[in-house]
Amino acid sequence: MRKTASLSTKLIRIGVGLLVVALASIGLTLWVTWQLEGGAAAVNEAGRMRMQTWRLSSAVQAELPAQDVAALVSEFDRGLSLLREGDATRPLFVPWDQDVRQRFTEVERLWSGQRTAWLDGHMSEGNSSQVAAEAFVNAIDRLVLAIELQLSGLTATLNLFQFVMMALAIIGAVVMLYTGYMYVIHPLDYLRQGLRRLESGDFSARVDVDTQDEFGQVAAGFNHMAQTLQSLYGGLEAKVVEKTRRIEAQRARLESLYEVSAFLAKANNIEELARGFSQRVREVMKADAVAVRWSDEANQRYLMLASDCFPSDMQDEERSLLAGACACGNLKPDARTRVIPIHAHDEAPMRHCARAGYENLVSVPVRLQQRLLGEMDLFFRSEVHLSTEETELLDALAAHLASALEGLRAAALEREAAVGEERALLARELHDSIAQSLAFLKIQVQLLRTAIDRAQPAKVQQTLDELDEGLRESISDVRELLVHFRTRTNSEHIEAALQETLQKFQHQTGIPTRLQVDGEGLPLPPDVQVQVLHVVQEALSNVRKHAQASHVSLDVTKGNGWTFVVRDNGRGFDTQVRHGETHVGTKIMRERAERIGASVVVDSHPGQGTSMTLSLPPYPVAMVNVGTVGLNLPESTALPS
Incomplete structure (x- = not known):
């Protein structure tokens, strides 16, 4: 890049040059005009001297007083002095050159010779004044002609200057246009083209920089900006591609995790679950074989639950592995997912893996709530490097497997x-x-x-x-x-089961029944429904055995806490007196109610019938392992399990 002056320096130089030329032209024009104006005034003064010459001749011939003639002579002297010295205020000055000076000297010489004769009156004789005046006027005419010749030359010079100024104006305009195009418009056009390319996405656009002026600096800044944008865009594009790749990989992992989770949720038994899980994990991780091993309670032996693409001979040999006998089944309580190179081990089982062509083993511990349950082994015939995301995916799959197996066990x-x-x-x-x-x-x-x-x-x-x-x-x-x-319950509504129970009671006893359901509430869980039905059935059993009723009703009120009321119009009894079998039935109902956190109230009076009210809590839940609570069978009546 060649060194050049700045744009402002260039424009100042060109402007100063044009200004100097313009000022010089204007100055010369003014000087010529000044000369022409002064010469014209001199011509007028010389012409007045011709008139004064004839006036002086007329005054002498008319024999005017001497003082009048002297005044005319004095005025003539002032005119010659004015021509000789000039008057800058008018302006008036003679454009002197050699010819003009000779003619003026001739006029002064004639005047010097005639002045005394005019003052002494010698010109009054005959026609001497006429001859002297005519000779003097001719001299003045020659002076005027010389001045006019000089003025014509100045006029030609002025015209020349005017043409020159017009040419300079044209040249200046052309120079300014050329300068503007070369130093402003042309660089701006290059910048505009570069901006258009940049706007269209071509970040490789560059502007040639061959100067160091302002536009050169702007062009260099544009190139730097374009280079920065290109690097940023390239980096951003690479980041977008990398991010897209990562998102796609994450989506694939989530899809795989969802697919495996959906399969585990649908599996019906451990064999189906383990085999399907092995197949799906092998496909997801692109492994050559997969084996799922489960540990016994003491973590002393690992049993193979399932495998996929695992050699059959190795399946027979490794169906049951002692803990620590091989890299498989050798997990510590704090073990993590890791890659184990097979060729680095000399144990016999690892040599079997090497003979099968496997080079790397990925061991994934299977845990449930920090309790080690087993491991998942993935075999590869090539080099394996697990990323953080792949490790997290394997851990998540192992956790899902543990949860699914625990769910089946539960x-x-x-x-x-x-x-x-x-x-x-x-x-x-x-x-x-x-x-x-x-x-x-x-x-x-x-x-x-x-x-x-x-x-x-x-x-x-x-x-x-x-x-x-x-x-x-x-x-x-x-x-x-x-x-x-x-009796079977409905997971959504208990009304059908209650209606069926009343119909069976009516069929067995012939006693009319009625079911009334009021209110709105959340459905009862199935296990709670079973206990409610048993309590209602026990109440109906007491009615059948003891009430001697002619009608039975069951009123159900839904709400935050459900209530069930069994009423009969039988003979009733005194609740303060202990009645053998009736008391046993009431005890059974209360024990069943306690299993779901409910309460039973029996209200009866002799001759006024009996009502049993079962009141459920807002959120009833059946207790766990209630089947044996309160069961104290004597040895003589105990049943075999």
């Missing part, structure tokens, strides 16, 4: 607990009804034997009647028990 335990609770309920029902009836029948049999031994026919007949009544009661209890345990 479901199995729940089913087992449900079976146990049903058995306990059956045992309680047998204990509270049939077992007591059988005990009563046993006593009646002993009384019958005694009556037969003593030959008491009346007592025998009475005992047989009581045995018959007891057997009928036992048969009814068995039927009622079967009805109880066949």
Whole structure:
């Protein structure tokens, strides 16, 4: 880049040059005009001298007084002096040159020769004044002609200056236009083109910089700006590409995690869950084989739950691994997901992996609430480097596997607990009804034997009647028990189950029933519904056995806390007096109510019927392991589990 003056310096130089030329032209023009004006005044003064010459001649010929002639001579002297010295105030001055000076000298010489004669009156003789005046006037004419010639030259010079000034104006305009184009418009056009390219997204646009003036600095700044934008755009584009790649990878990981989670939620058993999980993990991580191992309670042995693409011979050998015998199944309590190079181990099982062509093993511990449950092993036949995101994905998948397996185990335990609770309920029902009836029948049999031994026919007949009544009661209890345990609830509404219970009661007893449901409330959980139905069924059982009623109603009020009221129009009883079987039924209802945090109130008066009110808390929840609570069976009546 060549060094040049700045744009302001260039413009100042060109402006000063044009100004100097313009001032010089104006100055010369003014000087020529001044000369022309002064010469014109001199011509006028010389012409006045011709008139004064003829006046002087006329005064002499008219023989005017001497003082008048002297005044005219004196005025003539002032005119010559004015021509000789000039008058800057008028302005008046003679454009002197050699010819003008000779003519003026000739006029002065003639005047010097004639002046005395004019004053002495010698010109009055004959026509001497006429001849002298004519000679003097001719001299003045020659002076005027010389001055006019000089003025014509100045006029030509003025015209020349005017043409020169016009040419200078044209040249100045051209120079200014050229300067503006070269130093302003042309660089601006380059900058505008560069800006257009930059606006269109071409960040490689550059402007040639060949000067160091202001536009050169602007162009250099533009190039720097374009370079900065290009680097920023390139970096931003790379960041966008990298961010897009990371987002896509994250989306793929989330999709994989969602797919695996959805599969784990739908799996029905451990074998299906483990096998499907292994397949999906291998596809997600692009592994060559996957094995899922589960630890025993003591973490001494690892059992293979499932595998995918794992060699069959190695499956047989590693179906059960002792802890610490291999890199697989060698997890510490604080172990983390890690990559294990297979070729770096000399243990026999690792040599099996090496013979199978595996080069790296990824060990992922499976934990549930910081408790080590097992591990997931991924085998690769190539180099493996896990990123932080991939490690987090594997840990999340392992956590989902642990939760799913724990869910299956919890479901199995729940089913087992449900079976146990049903058995306990059956045992309680047998204990509270049939077992007591059988005990009563046993006593009646002993009384019958005694009556037969003593030959008491009346007592025998009475005992047989009581045995018959007891057997009928036992048969009814068995039927009622079967009805109880066949009852099914609806997960959303309990009204259908209550209606079905009342219909069965009416069918068995012939007693009309009515169901009334009022209010709005949240649905009851299924386990709470079961306990409510059992309480209602026990209340209906008491009505069947003791009330001698002709009508039974069930009023249900929904709300923040549900209430169930069973009313009959039977004979009633005194709640302050202990009634054997009735008291047992009330105890059973209260125990069932306590399991869901509810309360039972029995209100009855002799001859006025009975009402049983079951009041539920705002958020009833069945207690865990309630099947065996309060179950104290005697050894003689205990049932096998």
